[in-house]
Amino acid sequence: MKQDNEAVGAQEESFSGDESQSLVPDANYQEEFSWFSVILPFLFPALGGLLFGYDIGATSGANISLQSPELSGISWFNLSAVQLGLVVSGSLYGALLGSLLVYPIADFLGTEEEGTYHCSCTIPSWGLITAYAPDLGVLLVGRLLYGLGIGLAMHGAPLYIAETCPSKIRGTLVSLKELFIVLGILLGYFVGSFQINVVGGGYMYGVSAPIALLMGIGMWLLPPSPRWLLLRAVQGKGSIQELKEKASFALSKLRGRPPGDNVSERQIEDTLISLKSSYADQESEGSFLEVFQGPSLKAFIIGGGLVLFQQITGQPSVLYYAGPILQSAGFSAASDATRVSVVIGLFKLLMTWIAVLKVDDLGRRPLLIGGVGGIALSLFLLSAYYKFLGGFPLVAVASLLLYVGCYQISFGPISWLMVSEIFPIRTRGRGISLAVLTNFGSNAIVTFAFYPLKEFLGAENLFLLFGGIALLSLLFVMLLVPETKGLSLEEIESKILK
Known part of the structure; x- marks a missing residue:
């Protein structure tokens, strides 16, 4: 059993860019x-x-414009709560579908191909169909197709980054992925603030098309993951010698070395040996149910629980509906609400950067406990604002800032960092797929249900409900989420999951 764990550990380290440590005995190398x-x-x-x-x-910003007879530029602006919920959450249902599709095809396509396919979905559906939708049905189809690509990208991107970057900067880069999400939110707020008074507010959706095109070209130019190539060789899905040569060339390119250099070839050979050792007494591909057994189940409870609470504490509502919340807080003009949203986006960016810098110093649990406690407080303040503090609009702004700040030092980056750390190497790909599925599924439900629940319960009771869920999530973190700071991936599997 000890030898098996050592083999699995060697496999993970070699895939993550730490191949040279298994080749060079100097610990300071x-x-x-x-x-x-x-x-x-x-x-x-x-x-x-x-x-x-x-x-x-x-x-x-778009959900403000789409409901305005003056700004929407459409004749079907009078949307019901259910229709508006479908528009806002449509991309999330597409992402949910993408997450379901990627589970069985991820190992076949490879993470690079997933990213390229994401862009092929994004450009026509988001840049064209959504921006120029002639009616509600076409708009919903465009939102669904865009989300389909997002579901593929959110699975493929972290895997490709983890598999191809050097190990000593892996944690930083995985955390920085959250920063790019925040940059995207901020860009959306900026575009919304500048285009909110332009007739045809749906056009702000089309700004993402050039970014998607750049991503598609970039992913097409990048080499495939060396780990994926060698996995296919071990699983008998191609010529071992040919796949070894491709993997060596890919690793040389990823490290900025001459093609087929000796260091890359030695690393690839060592990785292949560890892969053969790990797969020697196992099936070439694990079963679906393996994720729900033993250490993998414990990992899924921790990782899946974090991304579930990340959403059902109201995060989609606070972000997607920041504009309407600010309008109700006294910033009645659409342009005023979107400009304050930009300030919130800048604050979100700042707090994310602080989390990236401090997560390895302070640890995961302290940031989670402090941040989730702050989230609960902010939600109770929002509820109080709608109940009896309506004459103080700064309370709403301060509550939103508190929520955003606490979310960005806790659930935002740390949930996905824990997901990338906690799953055993044997089930990591499928575990991340299920975590993404859990994330988008709960996100879609909360986003769709916000307006109907707001009408049924009232804003004050809805945010009170979210606050209660936040307290439950705080209890979950305190009782079940371990501290993984300073532990290697093998130590997490041997000390925490068993």
């Missing part, structure tokens, strides 16, 4: 790499997060 070659394999997949964030930010 640091793999040399070109920053330019590292940045591009991170940047292009991370643009998928930027597009996802833009969806959130732009929708905050």
